[in-house]
Amino acid sequence: MSLLSRASALALVPFLLVGCAQTQPQPDAAAASSAMPAPSALPGIDLLTRSEWGAQAPVFAMTPHTPDALTIHHTATPQRPERSPAETLRALQRFSISSDTLDDGRPKKPWADVPYHYYITPDGTIVEARDVRYEGDTNTNYDLTGQVQVVVEGNFMEEEPTEAQLASLVRLAGALSERYGIPPSRVGGHRDRAVGQTSCPGDALEAHFPEVLAAMQGG
Ligand SMILES: [Zn+2]
Numbered sequence: 001m002s003l004l005s006r007a008s009a010l011a012l013v014p015f016l017l018v019g020c021a022q023t024q025p026q027p028d029a030a031a032a033s034s035a036m037p038a039p040s041a042l043p044g045i046d047l048l049t050r051s052e053w054g055a056q057a058p059v060f061a062m063t064p065h066t067p068d069a070l071t072i073h074h075t076a077t078p079q080r081p082e083r084s085p086a087e088t089l090r091a092l093q094r095f096s097i098s099s100d101t102l103d104d105g106r107p108k109k110p111w112a113d114v115p116y117h118y119y120i121t122p123d124g125t126i127v128e129a130r131d132v133r134y135e136g137d138t139n140t141n142y143d144l145t146g147q148v149q150v151v152v153e154g155n156f157m158e159e160e161p162t163e164a165q166l167a168s169l170v171r172l173a174g175a176l177s178e179r180y181g182i183p184p185s186r187v188g189g190h191r192d193r194a195v196g197q198t199s200c201p202g203d204a205l206e207a208h209f210p211e212v213l214a215a216m217q218g219g
Pocket of ligand 1: 073074190198200
């Protein structure tokens, strides 16, 4: 996309948000203004918000839920520290809302939005992804209700999380535990939820789960 057309596209965003707020069944999810705290805001956590990374509104209605558990993922793709968090999230959202084919050949249906609620980039930036008040999405089979979906960028079957990512994951887990009363017993990796269906979040990230659990209330 040329700089000119990208600027034009960005200029349209406020108008699209206003339009969605008037016509969609979830006006509160689409109409967050910069004056209001993001619905996914957490005490003590500096988020890169959806408006800061240039998110578009969810493309169809999502399922409301009450967060009461935490599921941790890796992206299963190599870390790309050269890419800006905003660029990464816009690319992920484009993929998420499209039909596509997965690496294993299965079809991927379009999702309403990014499937995760929080995304941690290699430099440790914590990004606001899907509105945490709505269930996430998955290509595997498990109950998404109540699960806060946190993804750490990287393939942790093949590489190590950065120190910055680990520090952010521990802080985010602690803040989610404080905000929603999530105990250590309600924390797991994707492969703990969808047994036999995935290696996510990878051995090198799961090795650090004791630090995550220690940050939870009651941990
Ligand atoms: Zn996963």
